[in-house]
Amino acid sequence: MLIKTIKSSDISEQQVTDENLYHSRRSxxxxxxxxxxxxLLAQSANAAPLDFFSSKKxxxxxxxxxxxQKASESSEILTPEAKVTSHNNFYEFGTAxxxxxxxxxxxxxxxxxxxxxxxxxxxxxxxxxxxxxSFPLEERIYRLRCVEAWSMVIPWIGFPLAEIIKKAAPxxxxxxxxxxxxxxxxxMPGQKSRRIGGGIKYPYVEGLRIDEAMNPLTLMxxxxxxxxxxxxxxxxxxxxxxxxxxxxxxxSIVGIKLVEKQPPTTWNILAAREYGFYxxxxxxxxxxxxxxxxxxxxxxxxxxxxxxxxxxPFNGYGEEVAEMYKxxxxxxxx
Amino acid sequence: MSATVVNNIxxxxxxxxxxxxxxxxxxxxxxxxxLFALYFLAFSDQLGADPVKEVxxxxxxxxxxxxxxxxxxxxxxxxxxxxxxxxxxxLLGLYSFTxxxxxxxxxxxxxxxxxxxxxxxxxxxxxxxxxxxxxxxILLSLAVTSLNTIKRKMGKSWQxxxxxxxVASLLIALHFLWSVKSEIIEPGIYIIITVxxxxxxxxxxxxxxxxx
Numbered sequence: 001m002l003i004k005t006i007k008s009s010d011i012s013e014q015q016v017t018d019e020n021l022y023h024s025r026r027s028x029x030x031x032x033x034x035x036x037x038x039x040l041l042a043q044s045a046n047a048a049p050l051d052f053f054s055s056k057k058x059x060x061x062x063x064x065x066x067x068x069q070k071a072s073e074s075s076e077i078l079t080p081e082a083k084v085t086s087h088n089n090f091y092e093f094g095t096a097x098x099x100x101x102x103x104x105x106x107x108x109x110x111x112x113x114x115x116x117x118x119x120x121x122x123x124x125x126x127x128x129x130x131x132x133x134s135f136p137l138e139e140r141i142y143r144l145r146c147v148e149a150w151s152m153v154i155p156w157i158g159f160p161l162a163e164i165i166k167k168a169a170p171x172x173x174x175x176x177x178x179x180x181x182x183x184x185x186x187x188m189p190g191q192k193s194r195r196i197g198g199g200i201k202y203p204y205v206e207g208l209r210i211d212e213a214m215n216p217l218t219l220m221x222x223x224x225x226x227x228x229x230x231x232x233x234x235x236x237x238x239x240x241x242x243x244x245x246x247x248x249x250x251x252s253i254v255g256i257k258l259v260e261k262q263p264p265t266t267w268n269i270l271a272a273r274e275y276g277f278y279x280x281x282x283x284x285x286x287x288x289x290x291x292x293x294x295x296x297x298x299x300x301x302x303x304x305x306x307x308x309x310x311x312x313p314f315n316g317y318g319e320e321v322a323e324m325y326k327x328x329x330x331x332x333x334x
Numbered sequence: 335m336s337a338t339v340v341n342n343i344x345x346x347x348x349x350x351x352x353x354x355x356x357x358x359x360x361x362x363x364x365x366x367x368x369l370f371a372l373y374f375l376a377f378s379d380q381l382g383a384d385p386v387k388e389v390x391x392x393x394x395x396x397x398x399x400x401x402x403x404x405x406x407x408x409x410x411x412x413x414x415x416x417x418x419x420x421x422x423x424x425l426l427g428l429y430s431f432t433x434x435x436x437x438x439x440x441x442x443x444x445x446x447x448x449x450x451x452x453x454x455x456x457x458x459x460x461x462x463x464x465x466x467x468x469x470x471x472i473l474l475s476l477a478v479t480s481l482n483t484i485k486r487k488m489g490k491s492w493q494x495x496x497x498x499x500x501v502a503s504l505l506i507a508l509h510f511l512w513s514v515k516s517e518i519i520e521p522g523i524y525i526i527i528t529v530x531x532x533x534x535x536x537x538x539x540x541x542x543x544x545x546x
Protein backbone atom coordinates (compact mmCIF):
# COMPACT_ATOMS: atom_id res chain seq x y z
CA MET A 1 0.00 0.00 0.00
CA LEU A 2 0.87 3.62 -0.04
CA ILE A 3 1.43 4.32 3.58
CA LYS A 4 5.08 4.39 4.51
CA THR A 5 5.70 2.69 7.79
CA ILE A 6 8.75 2.55 9.99
CA LYS A 7 8.16 1.83 13.63
CA SER A 8 5.52 1.53 16.29
CA SER A 9 4.13 4.72 17.74
CA ASP A 10 1.10 3.65 19.70
CA ILE A 11 0.72 5.80 22.76
CA SER A 12 0.09 4.06 26.02
CA GLU A 13 -3.09 4.34 28.09
CA GLN A 14 -1.58 6.40 30.91
CA GLN A 15 -0.54 9.13 28.49
CA VAL A 16 -4.15 9.76 27.63
CA THR A 17 -6.05 12.21 29.81
CA ASP A 18 -9.04 10.67 31.51
CA GLU A 19 -12.02 11.43 29.32
CA ASN A 20 -14.31 12.79 32.03
CA LEU A 21 -11.65 15.08 33.38
CA TYR A 22 -10.89 16.15 29.85
CA HIS A 23 -14.45 17.04 28.98
CA SER A 24 -14.94 19.05 32.13
CA ARG A 25 -12.21 21.56 31.36
CA ARG A 26 -14.46 23.99 29.52
CA SER A 27 -16.98 24.15 32.32
CA UNK A 28 -14.15 24.68 34.80
CA UNK A 29 -13.01 27.71 32.86
CA UNK A 30 -16.50 29.06 32.43
CA UNK A 31 -17.24 28.86 36.12
CA UNK A 32 -14.04 30.62 37.05
CA UNK A 33 -14.63 34.24 36.41
CA UNK A 34 -16.50 36.67 34.34
CA UNK A 35 -14.65 39.93 34.14
CA UNK A 36 -11.62 39.03 32.13
CA UNK A 37 -12.83 35.61 31.42
CA UNK A 38 -16.37 35.48 30.24
CA UNK A 39 -17.07 36.45 26.73
CA LEU A 40 -20.10 38.72 26.69
CA LEU A 41 -21.87 35.89 24.90
CA ALA A 42 -21.96 32.30 25.96
CA GLN A 43 -19.66 30.42 23.65
CA SER A 44 -22.10 27.76 22.65
CA ALA A 45 -25.79 27.08 22.64
CA ASN A 46 -26.01 25.34 25.97
CA ALA A 47 -22.96 26.64 27.75
CA ALA A 48 -23.54 29.14 30.51
CA PRO A 49 -21.89 29.94 33.80
CA LEU A 50 -24.86 28.49 35.62
CA ASP A 51 -24.40 25.10 33.96
CA PHE A 52 -22.69 24.28 37.21
CA PHE A 53 -26.06 23.99 38.90
CA SER A 54 -27.97 22.19 36.20
CA SER A 55 -27.77 18.45 35.67
CA LYS A 56 -25.70 17.34 32.72
CA LYS A 57 -27.28 15.78 29.68
CA UNK A 58 -26.81 12.08 30.02
CA UNK A 59 -27.44 11.06 26.42
CA UNK A 60 -24.19 9.81 24.96
CA UNK A 61 -23.67 9.03 21.29
CA UNK A 62 -23.11 5.29 20.96
CA UNK A 63 -20.03 3.92 19.22
CA UNK A 64 -19.25 0.27 18.64
CA UNK A 65 -16.12 -1.72 17.79
CA UNK A 66 -15.45 -2.48 14.11
CA UNK A 67 -13.81 -5.41 12.33
CA UNK A 68 -11.09 -4.18 10.03
CA GLN A 69 -7.64 -4.88 8.71
CA LYS A 70 -5.19 -3.10 10.98
CA ALA A 71 -2.73 -0.62 9.49
CA SER A 72 0.90 -1.54 9.67
CA GLU A 73 2.66 0.44 12.37
CA SER A 74 3.20 4.13 11.74
CA SER A 75 6.27 6.20 12.53
CA GLU A 76 4.13 9.19 13.43
CA ILE A 77 2.93 9.99 16.90
CA LEU A 78 -0.85 9.69 16.90
CA THR A 79 -3.04 12.50 18.19
CA PRO A 80 -4.76 11.09 21.32
CA GLU A 81 -8.34 9.94 20.80
CA ALA A 82 -9.65 12.45 23.37
CA LYS A 83 -8.24 15.30 21.27
CA VAL A 84 -9.38 13.88 17.93
CA THR A 85 -12.92 13.66 19.26
CA SER A 86 -13.14 17.02 21.04
CA HIS A 87 -11.48 19.44 18.61
CA ASN A 88 -13.74 19.53 15.59
CA ASN A 89 -14.76 21.93 12.87
CA PHE A 90 -18.34 20.78 12.28
CA TYR A 91 -20.31 24.02 12.11
CA GLU A 92 -23.62 22.14 11.94
CA PHE A 93 -23.07 21.62 15.68
CA GLY A 94 -21.48 24.99 16.49
CA THR A 95 -18.45 27.00 15.42
CA ALA A 96 -16.19 26.61 18.47
CA UNK A 97 -13.90 23.58 18.36
CA UNK A 98 -15.50 22.14 21.48
CA UNK A 99 -19.11 22.73 20.39
CA UNK A 100 -19.61 19.58 18.27
CA UNK A 101 -18.71 17.17 21.07
CA UNK A 102 -21.18 19.00 23.32
CA UNK A 103 -24.01 19.42 20.84
CA UNK A 104 -23.85 16.24 18.74
CA UNK A 105 -24.39 13.58 21.41
CA UNK A 106 -28.06 13.13 20.49
CA UNK A 107 -27.39 12.92 16.75
CA UNK A 108 -29.25 9.94 15.20
CA UNK A 109 -27.41 8.12 12.40
CA UNK A 110 -29.46 4.92 12.17
CA UNK A 111 -31.39 4.74 9.88
CA UNK A 112 -29.18 6.48 7.30
CA UNK A 113 -29.30 6.77 3.53
CA UNK A 114 -26.31 7.48 1.32
CA UNK A 115 -27.38 7.98 -2.29
CA UNK A 116 -24.93 7.46 -5.16
CA UNK A 117 -26.36 9.06 -8.28
CA UNK A 118 -25.76 11.34 -11.26
CA UNK A 119 -23.72 10.32 -14.31
CA UNK A 120 -23.75 6.61 -13.48
CA UNK A 121 -25.34 3.53 -15.04
CA UNK A 122 -26.29 1.92 -11.74
CA UNK A 123 -27.36 4.47 -9.13
CA UNK A 124 -27.90 2.93 -5.70
CA UNK A 125 -28.45 3.73 -2.05
CA UNK A 126 -26.55 2.44 0.97
CA UNK A 127 -28.41 2.02 4.26
CA UNK A 128 -26.79 2.30 7.69
CA UNK A 129 -25.68 -1.35 7.93
CA UNK A 130 -24.48 -1.33 4.29
CA UNK A 131 -21.94 1.34 5.19
CA UNK A 132 -20.05 -1.18 7.26
CA UNK A 133 -20.65 -4.38 5.26
CA SER A 134 -20.49 -3.47 1.56
CA PHE A 135 -16.73 -3.03 1.32
CA PRO A 136 -13.83 -4.54 3.29
CA LEU A 137 -12.81 -2.14 6.07
CA GLU A 138 -9.18 -1.20 6.57
CA GLU A 139 -7.31 1.14 8.90
CA ARG A 140 -5.33 4.05 7.47
CA ILE A 141 -3.15 6.33 9.56
CA TYR A 142 -3.29 9.75 7.91
CA ARG A 143 -2.07 13.22 8.69
CA LEU A 144 -4.93 15.75 8.76
CA ARG A 145 -3.87 19.33 7.96
CA CYS A 146 -6.48 21.97 8.76
CA VAL A 147 -6.49 25.18 6.71
CA GLU A 148 -6.17 26.96 10.09
CA ALA A 149 -2.56 25.68 10.33
CA TRP A 150 -2.94 22.93 12.91
CA SER A 151 -2.69 19.23 12.20
CA MET A 152 -3.36 15.80 13.70
CA VAL A 153 -2.46 12.18 12.98
CA ILE A 154 -5.54 9.97 13.00
CA PRO A 155 -6.11 6.21 12.59
CA TRP A 156 -9.17 6.16 10.34
CA ILE A 157 -11.16 3.07 9.38
CA GLY A 158 -12.90 2.90 6.04
CA PHE A 159 -12.61 1.95 2.38
CA PRO A 160 -11.48 3.74 -0.78
CA LEU A 161 -14.02 6.14 -2.28
CA ALA A 162 -13.15 4.50 -5.61
CA GLU A 163 -14.99 1.32 -4.48
CA ILE A 164 -18.26 3.18 -3.92
CA ILE A 165 -17.96 4.94 -7.30
CA LYS A 166 -16.95 1.87 -9.33
CA LYS A 167 -19.98 -0.02 -8.03
CA ALA A 168 -22.24 2.62 -9.60
CA ALA A 169 -20.56 2.27 -13.02
CA PRO A 170 -19.92 5.94 -13.88
CA UNK A 171 -20.33 6.99 -17.52
CA UNK A 172 -18.00 9.15 -19.63
CA UNK A 173 -19.65 12.41 -18.53
CA UNK A 174 -18.63 11.79 -14.92
CA UNK A 175 -15.82 14.38 -14.58
CA UNK A 176 -16.38 15.50 -10.99
CA UNK A 177 -17.88 14.14 -7.78
CA UNK A 178 -20.19 16.29 -5.64
CA UNK A 179 -20.79 15.48 -1.97
CA UNK A 180 -23.51 16.67 0.35
CA UNK A 181 -23.90 16.61 4.15
CA UNK A 182 -27.21 15.78 5.82
CA UNK A 183 -29.60 18.74 6.06
CA UNK A 184 -31.65 18.35 9.23
CA UNK A 185 -32.07 21.59 11.23
CA UNK A 186 -33.99 19.71 13.95
CA UNK A 187 -30.89 17.69 14.73
CA MET A 188 -28.23 20.19 13.67
CA PRO A 189 -28.57 23.44 15.65
CA GLY A 190 -26.07 25.21 13.40
CA GLN A 191 -28.40 24.79 10.43
CA LYS A 192 -31.26 26.23 12.44
CA SER A 193 -29.51 29.24 13.93
CA ARG A 194 -27.14 31.54 12.11
CA ARG A 195 -25.45 32.41 15.38
CA ILE A 196 -24.59 28.79 16.15
CA GLY A 197 -23.83 27.78 12.56
CA GLY A 198 -21.47 30.63 11.73
CA GLY A 199 -23.42 31.95 8.79
CA ILE A 200 -22.32 29.41 6.19
CA LYS A 201 -24.78 28.10 3.63
CA TYR A 202 -26.29 24.69 4.38
CA PRO A 203 -26.27 21.88 3.45
CA TYR A 204 -22.48 21.74 3.40
CA VAL A 205 -21.27 20.66 -0.05
CA GLU A 206 -17.87 19.60 -1.30
CA GLY A 207 -16.38 18.23 -4.51
CA LEU A 208 -13.44 16.43 -6.09
CA ARG A 209 -12.23 15.92 -9.63
CA ILE A 210 -12.89 12.34 -10.74
CA ASP A 211 -9.18 11.38 -10.75
CA GLU A 212 -8.83 12.74 -7.22
CA ALA A 213 -11.87 10.77 -6.16
CA MET A 214 -10.51 7.56 -7.69
CA ASN A 215 -7.05 7.99 -6.15
CA PRO A 216 -6.38 5.07 -3.79
CA LEU A 217 -5.54 7.49 -0.94
CA THR A 218 -9.04 8.99 -0.94
CA LEU A 219 -10.92 7.30 1.85
CA MET A 220 -14.55 7.02 2.89
CA UNK A 221 -14.23 6.72 6.66
CA UNK A 222 -16.77 5.01 8.92
CA UNK A 223 -14.60 4.87 12.03
CA UNK A 224 -11.53 5.94 13.97
CA UNK A 225 -9.48 4.45 16.79
CA UNK A 226 -11.05 1.01 16.21
CA UNK A 227 -14.67 2.13 16.61
CA UNK A 228 -17.45 3.66 14.54
CA UNK A 229 -17.13 7.44 14.10
CA UNK A 230 -18.26 9.68 16.96
CA UNK A 231 -21.06 12.04 15.88
CA UNK A 232 -18.77 15.07 16.10
CA UNK A 233 -16.27 13.51 13.68
CA UNK A 234 -18.90 13.03 10.96
CA UNK A 235 -20.79 9.83 11.75
CA UNK A 236 -21.82 7.61 10.18
CA UNK A 237 -19.69 8.21 7.08
CA UNK A 238 -17.31 10.95 5.98
CA UNK A 239 -14.67 11.70 3.39
CA UNK A 240 -10.93 11.83 4.19
CA UNK A 241 -8.64 13.39 1.56
CA UNK A 242 -5.28 13.54 3.34
CA UNK A 243 -3.40 15.77 0.86
CA UNK A 244 -6.05 18.51 0.98
CA UNK A 245 -7.01 20.94 3.74
CA UNK A 246 -9.43 19.46 6.22
CA UNK A 247 -12.52 21.35 5.04
CA UNK A 248 -12.54 19.18 1.88
CA UNK A 249 -13.15 16.11 4.04
CA UNK A 250 -16.92 16.53 4.28
CA UNK A 251 -18.80 14.89 7.18
CA SER A 252 -22.06 12.93 7.64
CA ILE A 253 -22.55 12.42 3.90
CA VAL A 254 -25.99 11.64 2.41
CA GLY A 255 -25.26 12.25 -1.26
CA ILE A 256 -22.47 11.39 -3.72
CA LYS A 257 -23.27 12.62 -7.19
CA LEU A 258 -21.16 12.14 -10.31
CA VAL A 259 -21.36 15.31 -12.38
CA GLU A 260 -19.94 16.82 -15.55
CA LYS A 261 -19.06 20.32 -14.30
CA GLN A 262 -17.02 21.42 -11.29
CA PRO A 263 -19.52 21.51 -8.41
CA PRO A 264 -19.85 24.43 -5.96
CA THR A 265 -18.13 23.94 -2.59
CA THR A 266 -19.19 25.53 0.70
CA TRP A 267 -16.12 27.50 1.83
CA ASN A 268 -15.37 28.57 -1.72
CA ILE A 269 -18.87 30.05 -1.98
CA LEU A 270 -18.33 31.93 1.30
CA ALA A 271 -14.83 33.31 0.59
CA ALA A 272 -13.40 32.34 -2.80
CA ARG A 273 -10.23 34.33 -2.23
CA GLU A 274 -9.42 32.34 0.91
CA TYR A 275 -10.61 28.82 0.03
CA GLY A 276 -10.15 27.33 -3.42
CA PHE A 277 -11.83 24.32 -5.00
CA TYR A 278 -8.61 22.30 -5.00
CA UNK A 279 -7.38 23.26 -1.52
CA UNK A 280 -4.29 21.10 -1.83
CA UNK A 281 -2.00 21.52 1.17
CA UNK A 282 0.67 23.90 -0.12
CA UNK A 283 3.27 25.66 2.05
CA UNK A 284 4.10 28.01 -0.83
CA UNK A 285 0.61 29.53 -1.06
CA UNK A 286 -0.45 31.43 2.06
CA UNK A 287 -3.98 31.87 3.25
CA UNK A 288 -4.58 35.64 2.85
CA UNK A 289 -4.68 36.00 6.63
CA UNK A 290 -1.95 33.61 7.79
CA UNK A 291 1.10 31.71 6.64
CA UNK A 292 0.69 28.10 5.49
CA UNK A 293 4.45 27.42 5.55
CA UNK A 294 4.28 25.67 8.90
CA UNK A 295 1.72 24.11 11.21
CA UNK A 296 1.24 23.10 14.82
CA UNK A 297 0.94 19.32 15.22
CA UNK A 298 -1.52 18.58 18.01
CA UNK A 299 -0.45 15.57 20.06
CA UNK A 300 0.25 15.93 23.79
CA UNK A 301 2.30 18.25 25.93
CA UNK A 302 0.18 21.32 26.68
CA UNK A 303 1.27 24.87 26.12
CA UNK A 304 4.97 24.12 26.12
CA UNK A 305 4.87 21.49 23.39
CA UNK A 306 7.32 22.56 20.70
CA UNK A 307 5.00 21.34 17.99
CA UNK A 308 5.49 23.76 15.12
CA UNK A 309 6.69 21.81 12.09
CA UNK A 310 7.19 22.63 8.43
CA UNK A 311 4.16 21.97 6.22
CA UNK A 312 4.92 19.64 3.33
CA PRO A 313 3.57 20.03 -0.22
CA PHE A 314 0.46 17.87 -0.58
CA ASN A 315 0.77 17.25 3.17
CA GLY A 316 3.62 14.83 2.46
CA TYR A 317 1.60 12.70 0.00
CA GLY A 318 3.20 14.20 -3.13
CA GLU A 319 4.56 10.88 -4.34
CA GLU A 320 1.04 9.53 -4.62
CA VAL A 321 -0.82 12.60 -5.88
CA ALA A 322 1.47 15.26 -7.40
CA GLU A 323 1.21 13.61 -10.83
CA MET A 324 -2.49 14.58 -11.04
CA TYR A 325 -1.62 18.30 -10.96
CA LYS A 326 1.25 18.26 -13.45
CA UNK A 327 1.29 21.42 -15.53
CA UNK A 328 -1.28 23.18 -13.34
CA UNK A 329 -0.47 26.55 -11.79
CA UNK A 330 -1.08 25.71 -8.14
CA UNK A 331 -0.97 29.40 -7.19
CA UNK A 332 -3.95 30.00 -9.40
CA UNK A 333 -5.73 26.73 -8.57
CA UNK A 334 -5.21 26.91 -4.79
CA MET B 335 -31.06 45.70 70.46
CA SER B 336 -29.36 49.08 70.50
CA ALA B 337 -25.97 47.40 70.18
CA THR B 338 -27.09 45.74 66.94
CA VAL B 339 -28.21 49.03 65.47
CA VAL B 340 -24.87 50.58 66.32
CA ASN B 341 -23.14 47.67 64.65
CA ASN B 342 -25.23 48.09 61.52
CA ILE B 343 -24.39 51.72 61.24
CA UNK B 344 -20.75 50.95 61.75
CA UNK B 345 -20.83 48.29 59.10
CA UNK B 346 -22.48 50.60 56.59
CA UNK B 347 -20.00 53.34 57.32
CA UNK B 348 -17.08 51.01 56.94
CA UNK B 349 -18.52 49.72 53.69
CA UNK B 350 -18.99 53.21 52.28
CA UNK B 351 -15.55 54.36 53.27
CA UNK B 352 -13.90 51.24 51.90
CA UNK B 353 -16.04 50.65 48.82
CA UNK B 354 -13.33 51.62 46.36
CA UNK B 355 -10.94 49.23 48.04
CA UNK B 356 -13.57 46.46 48.03
CA UNK B 357 -14.32 47.06 44.37
CA UNK B 358 -10.64 46.93 43.56
CA UNK B 359 -10.28 43.62 45.40
CA UNK B 360 -13.17 42.22 43.37
CA UNK B 361 -11.54 43.43 40.14
CA UNK B 362 -8.23 41.85 41.15
CA UNK B 363 -9.85 38.51 41.92
CA UNK B 364 -12.01 38.39 38.81
CA UNK B 365 -9.18 39.41 36.51
CA UNK B 366 -6.19 37.63 37.98
CA UNK B 367 -7.71 34.28 38.98
CA UNK B 368 -9.03 33.37 35.50
CA LEU B 369 -5.67 34.29 34.00
CA PHE B 370 -3.84 32.17 36.54
CA ALA B 371 -6.22 29.22 36.04
CA LEU B 372 -5.96 29.57 32.27
CA TYR B 373 -2.19 29.18 32.20
CA PHE B 374 -2.21 26.48 34.87
CA LEU B 375 -4.65 24.36 32.84
CA ALA B 376 -2.86 25.12 29.58
CA PHE B 377 0.61 24.22 30.85
CA SER B 378 -0.70 20.93 32.25
CA ASP B 379 -2.49 20.07 28.97
CA GLN B 380 -5.97 20.20 30.48
CA LEU B 381 -7.33 22.84 28.12
CA GLY B 382 -8.61 20.88 25.18
CA ALA B 383 -6.89 19.61 22.08
CA ASP B 384 -5.30 22.94 21.29
CA PRO B 385 -4.42 24.86 24.47
CA VAL B 386 -2.55 27.46 22.38
CA LYS B 387 -5.72 28.54 20.60
CA GLU B 388 -7.68 28.56 23.90
CA VAL B 389 -5.08 30.77 25.57
CA UNK B 390 -4.89 33.22 22.68
CA UNK B 391 -8.66 33.55 22.33
CA UNK B 392 -9.27 33.81 26.08
CA UNK B 393 -6.68 36.55 26.67
CA UNK B 394 -7.80 38.45 23.57
CA UNK B 395 -11.47 38.52 24.42
CA UNK B 396 -10.62 39.14 28.09
CA UNK B 397 -8.59 42.23 27.19
CA UNK B 398 -11.48 43.58 25.12
CA UNK B 399 -14.05 42.86 27.85
CA UNK B 400 -11.96 44.67 30.47
CA UNK B 401 -11.41 47.66 28.20
CA UNK B 402 -15.14 47.94 27.46
CA UNK B 403 -15.98 47.72 31.18
CA UNK B 404 -13.50 50.51 31.89
CA UNK B 405 -15.17 52.60 29.16
CA UNK B 406 -18.57 51.88 30.67
CA UNK B 407 -17.63 53.27 34.09
CA UNK B 408 -17.54 56.98 33.23
CA UNK B 409 -21.07 57.12 31.74
CA UNK B 410 -22.43 55.09 34.67
CA UNK B 411 -20.64 57.25 37.25
CA UNK B 412 -22.01 60.40 35.62
CA UNK B 413 -25.55 59.18 35.21
CA UNK B 414 -25.94 57.70 38.71
CA UNK B 415 -23.61 60.18 40.46
CA UNK B 416 -21.25 57.46 41.69
CA UNK B 417 -17.99 59.32 41.35
CA UNK B 418 -15.99 56.77 43.31
CA UNK B 419 -16.34 54.35 40.37
CA UNK B 420 -13.85 56.47 38.43
CA UNK B 421 -11.15 55.43 40.86
CA UNK B 422 -11.21 51.89 39.49
CA UNK B 423 -10.73 52.80 35.83
CA UNK B 424 -6.96 52.70 35.97
CA LEU B 425 -6.95 49.21 37.49
CA LEU B 426 -9.31 47.89 34.82
CA GLY B 427 -7.23 49.53 32.10
CA LEU B 428 -4.05 48.02 33.47
CA TYR B 429 -5.63 44.58 33.56
CA SER B 430 -6.86 45.05 30.01
CA PHE B 431 -3.29 45.85 29.00
CA THR B 432 -2.01 42.83 30.93
CA UNK B 433 -4.42 40.52 29.10
CA UNK B 434 -3.50 42.08 25.76
CA UNK B 435 0.20 41.70 26.50
CA UNK B 436 -0.30 38.02 27.43
CA UNK B 437 -2.29 37.66 24.18
CA UNK B 438 0.71 38.87 22.15
CA UNK B 439 3.32 37.00 24.21
CA UNK B 440 1.30 33.78 23.90
CA UNK B 441 1.17 34.25 20.14
CA UNK B 442 4.96 34.69 20.10
CA UNK B 443 5.83 31.90 22.53
CA UNK B 444 3.22 29.25 21.80
CA UNK B 445 1.75 29.94 18.33
CA UNK B 446 4.83 30.88 16.26
CA UNK B 447 7.14 29.44 18.95
CA UNK B 448 9.82 32.15 18.85
CA UNK B 449 10.19 32.08 15.09
CA UNK B 450 10.90 35.83 15.04
CA UNK B 451 10.93 36.09 11.25
CA UNK B 452 7.45 34.56 11.11
CA UNK B 453 6.33 36.71 14.08
CA UNK B 454 7.37 39.99 12.45
CA UNK B 455 6.18 38.81 9.03
CA UNK B 456 2.71 38.06 10.36
CA UNK B 457 2.47 41.42 12.17
CA UNK B 458 3.41 43.30 8.99
CA UNK B 459 1.65 41.21 6.34
CA UNK B 460 -1.67 40.34 8.00
CA UNK B 461 -3.87 43.43 8.36
CA UNK B 462 -5.85 41.98 11.28
CA UNK B 463 -2.64 41.43 13.24
CA UNK B 464 -1.28 44.85 12.24
CA UNK B 465 -4.30 46.66 13.69
CA UNK B 466 -4.16 44.48 16.81
CA UNK B 467 -0.52 45.39 17.26
CA UNK B 468 -1.32 49.09 16.81
CA UNK B 469 -3.97 48.81 19.54
CA UNK B 470 -1.51 47.10 21.86
CA UNK B 471 1.05 49.87 21.34
CA ILE B 472 -1.62 52.42 22.32
CA LEU B 473 -2.52 50.42 25.43
CA LEU B 474 1.18 50.15 26.28
CA SER B 475 1.66 53.92 26.12
CA LEU B 476 -1.40 54.42 28.31
CA ALA B 477 -0.17 51.86 30.82
CA VAL B 478 3.30 53.33 31.23
CA THR B 479 1.87 56.85 31.70
CA SER B 480 -0.69 55.73 34.28
CA LEU B 481 1.46 56.48 37.34
CA ASN B 482 0.31 59.58 39.26
CA THR B 483 3.73 61.20 39.18
CA ILE B 484 3.94 60.88 35.41
CA LYS B 485 0.36 62.05 35.04
CA ARG B 486 1.15 65.22 36.99
CA LYS B 487 4.29 65.90 34.98
CA MET B 488 2.46 65.48 31.67
CA GLY B 489 -0.17 68.09 32.52
CA LYS B 490 -2.69 68.64 29.75
CA SER B 491 -1.01 66.32 27.29
CA TRP B 492 -1.86 63.36 29.54
CA GLN B 493 -5.56 63.59 28.74
CA UNK B 494 -4.79 64.02 25.04
CA UNK B 495 -2.73 60.86 25.07
CA UNK B 496 -5.33 58.92 27.01
CA UNK B 497 -8.07 59.87 24.58
CA UNK B 498 -6.34 57.43 22.25
CA UNK B 499 -8.12 54.68 24.17
CA UNK B 500 -11.10 55.37 21.89
CA VAL B 501 -8.98 54.67 18.82
CA ALA B 502 -7.64 51.53 20.50
CA SER B 503 -11.14 50.22 21.20
CA LEU B 504 -12.11 50.61 17.52
CA LEU B 505 -8.90 48.93 16.35
CA ILE B 506 -9.53 46.00 18.70
CA ALA B 507 -13.09 45.63 17.39
CA LEU B 508 -11.72 45.56 13.83
CA HIS B 509 -8.99 43.08 14.83
CA PHE B 510 -11.67 40.75 16.22
CA LEU B 511 -13.92 41.08 13.15
CA TRP B 512 -11.10 40.44 10.68
CA SER B 513 -9.79 37.45 12.62
CA VAL B 514 -12.87 35.24 12.30
CA LYS B 515 -13.60 32.87 9.42
CA SER B 516 -17.35 33.30 9.05
CA GLU B 517 -18.90 33.73 12.50
CA ILE B 518 -19.30 37.51 12.41
CA ILE B 519 -22.21 37.81 14.86
CA GLU B 520 -20.11 37.92 18.04
CA PRO B 521 -17.60 40.50 16.74
CA GLY B 522 -20.61 42.36 15.31
CA ILE B 523 -22.13 42.65 18.78
CA TYR B 524 -18.80 43.87 20.17
CA ILE B 525 -18.64 46.52 17.46
CA ILE B 526 -22.13 47.73 18.35
CA ILE B 527 -21.20 47.94 22.05
CA THR B 528 -17.98 49.81 21.23
CA VAL B 529 -19.73 52.31 18.98
CA UNK B 530 -22.44 52.77 21.63
CA UNK B 531 -19.85 53.56 24.31
CA UNK B 532 -18.02 55.99 22.02
CA UNK B 533 -21.27 57.64 21.00
CA UNK B 534 -21.95 58.48 24.65
CA UNK B 535 -18.79 60.61 24.47
CA UNK B 536 -19.44 62.14 21.06
CA UNK B 537 -19.16 65.72 22.34
CA UNK B 538 -15.83 65.06 23.94
CA UNK B 539 -14.51 63.26 20.87
CA UNK B 540 -15.68 66.09 18.58
CA UNK B 541 -13.87 68.61 20.74
CA UNK B 542 -10.78 66.44 20.66
CA UNK B 543 -10.78 66.46 16.87
CA UNK B 544 -11.34 70.26 16.70
CA UNK B 545 -8.47 71.00 19.06
CA UNK B 546 -6.00 68.89 17.16
